[in-house]
Amino acid sequence: MVLGKAGAVAAGAGAVALGFAALVTLGTFAASGTTQGSTNNLPLSSGTVPAAYQPLIQKWGTLCPEISPPMLAAQLYQESGFDPSARSPAKAYGMAQFLEGTWASYGTDGDGDGKADIWNPADAIASAASYDCALAKDVSQVPGDKQSNLLAAYNAGPYAVIKSDGVPPYSETQGYVRSIKSLARSFTAPTASVPITLSSQSAGAIYYAQTKLGTPYLWGGEGLPSQDGRFDCSGLTQAAYASVGITLPRVANDQWYAGEHPSRDQLRPGDLVFFANDLNDPRSIHHVGIYVGGGYMLDAPHTGAVIRYDTIDQQGYIGATRVTADGAQALPQRNADGSITAPNTPGQGAAKG
8 A cells, every 4th residue: 555645544544543542441452472481492583683693692592501592682782782893981892791801711712713702793692601601500509590690690790699599689780680581581582472461551652652743754853842842763652652651762773672572463553663674683673663553653754754654564674562661671771872881780790700
C-alpha cells in the first residue's frame, strides 16, 4: 500500500490506536510464553548481536555453567556497545574494556593466532568469558544464585561476595546484577511467544505520540521549546515513553535493547519497531517508530516530513522491541562522544581490576 496524505492515513490508523487504548482500559491480554530452562547454552535473539561476533559469543558464552551467550552479550554491549576500538578515561580498552594489568592475567588467544590482543574482538570475547568463569570459580562456594554471585564479583570483587555470603548490600552492585540479568533477556531468543504486556503505559505512549501528529521533523529534535517542540524518530519515542515514566536512551539502536523482541506476527500496539541499513548488524539501526496495530506505526520519518502514521512494510525492517521498565533501566548511557557509560557501575564494572 502506498501511503497518501498523512491525514487520510491517520484516520484509519488512529482508529486502530484508539481501539487499543479502549482495550487497555477494559482489560488486558493474558501473558504467554514459558520460562527459560536452566541450561547456559541459550541461543541469541536474531539481530541483537553483530553477525561477525555472534558465533564467538555463542561459543564462549558456554565456557562455564554460570554464564550464557545472552549474559555475555549483555556484558559486552553494556561495556562498549560491541565496539572493538572502545577506550575509557579509566584506560580500559577494547570491546570488553579490560585494564592492561587485568588483561595480563586473563587475556586469552581466542582465535588461535598465537597472541592475545586486547583490541582483537575474538580475543576480547574469549577473555571476557574467561574472566567471568574465573570469578565464578572464586565464589563457587557462596550460597545463592551462581550467576548473580558471579556478576556481583565482577562489580564488587570476589571478597565482597564471599564476605556477604552472596550479593553484597551495595546499591551499585545490586543494580549491576539486576541490569545485566534484565538486559540478557533482550539478547535471548524467545522459546515461545514473547509475553504480552499491554498496559496503560503502552496506551499512554501511543496517546502522547498521537498528540504530536503533524509536527515537523527535526534532526536531533527532542521536543524542547528551543526546538519549537519538534522531534526526530528516537526523540519522539523517548518522549512518548518518558510521558509514562519509562526512560529510554536517546538513540534508536540503544532503544532496540529495552525489552524482548516479538516476531512480526506477535506485534502489539506500543511495541517499538526498528529499521536498519544492515539486517545483520544492530549498530546500523537508523529509524524507530511506535507500533499502533494493523501494520502501521507512528513515527517522525525524515527531514521535510511531519510526525504521521506510516506502514511498517518498508525496506530494512529488522524487528521490534516490547519495552519494559526493567529493560529500559538496564540500558547503558551514552556520553556526548558516543562512548558508553554502564549504569550503576561508574569505574568499577567498566574497568576490571
